[in-house]
Amino acid sequence: MERVAEANAEFYQAIENGDIDLMQRVWAREDQAPDLVCVNPGWPLLRGRAEIMRAWSLVMANVPYIQYVLTETHIGVGTEVAMVTCEENVLTADEDTPGFIANGQVVTTNLFISTEQGWRLWSHHASPVLLDEEER
Template identity: 85%
Template structure:
C-alpha cells in the first residue's frame, strides 16, 4: 500500500512532465502525459483565449501547433496543491508564464494563469484527463490603493 505522500509525489511528477513537455516542445512526452480515450473518456483542455478542446486527437493537434509556433516558454509554478481521491487527482496551481512571441532575442512577455489539472491513475501511471487554465487580471500600479 502506497502512502498518501508517495501518491501525491507521483501526481506532482506527472504534472511537472506536462510543463516540461510544453517548455521543451516535446510532443512525444506530451502524448505520454495525456491519458488515452479508453482510460479517461471526454478528455478536455482549456487554454486562455482558445476554444474548449475535446478528445485526444484535437488536444494533441493543438499542442503541436503551440509547440511549433512559440519559440520560448517557461513556467514558474506557485501555490501548487495536490489532492487525491482514489484513482483521481487534482492539481491546482498558479502558472507564472514567460514567453517570447517572436524571434526577437530579448523580447519576453509575462502573465499569470490559474490552473486545474485533473489526473487519473492508469496502468502506465498518473495521466492527464483535463487541463483548464484561466488568465489572472493583474492590477496596474496604483490600482486598488
C-alpha cells in the same frame, strides 16, 4: 502525491521542450478517461485526444521559447483521481523581440486519472488572472 507531482511536472516539461511524444504520454487515452478536455487562455474548449494533441503540436511549432514558473501548487489525491491547482507564471520569447516577455499569470486546474501506466492527464483548464493597474 509524489507521482502526481511528477506527472504534472512532465506536462510542463513537454510544453517547454516542445516534446509532443512526452505530451502524448502525459495525457490519458480516451479508453482510460472519458471526455478529455483542455482549455487554454484565449482558445476554444478542446475536446478529445486528437484535437488536444493537434493544438499542442501547433503551440510547440509556433512558440520558440516558453517557460513556466509554478507557484501556489496544491495537490489533492483520491483513489483514482488527483487534482493539481497552481499559478502559472509564464515567460516567453520570440524571434523578433530580444529578451523575455512576461506574459502574466494564469491559474490552472489539472485533473489526473490513475492508470496502469501511472497518473495521466484527464483535464487541463487554464484561465488568465486579470491584474489591476497597481499589480501591473
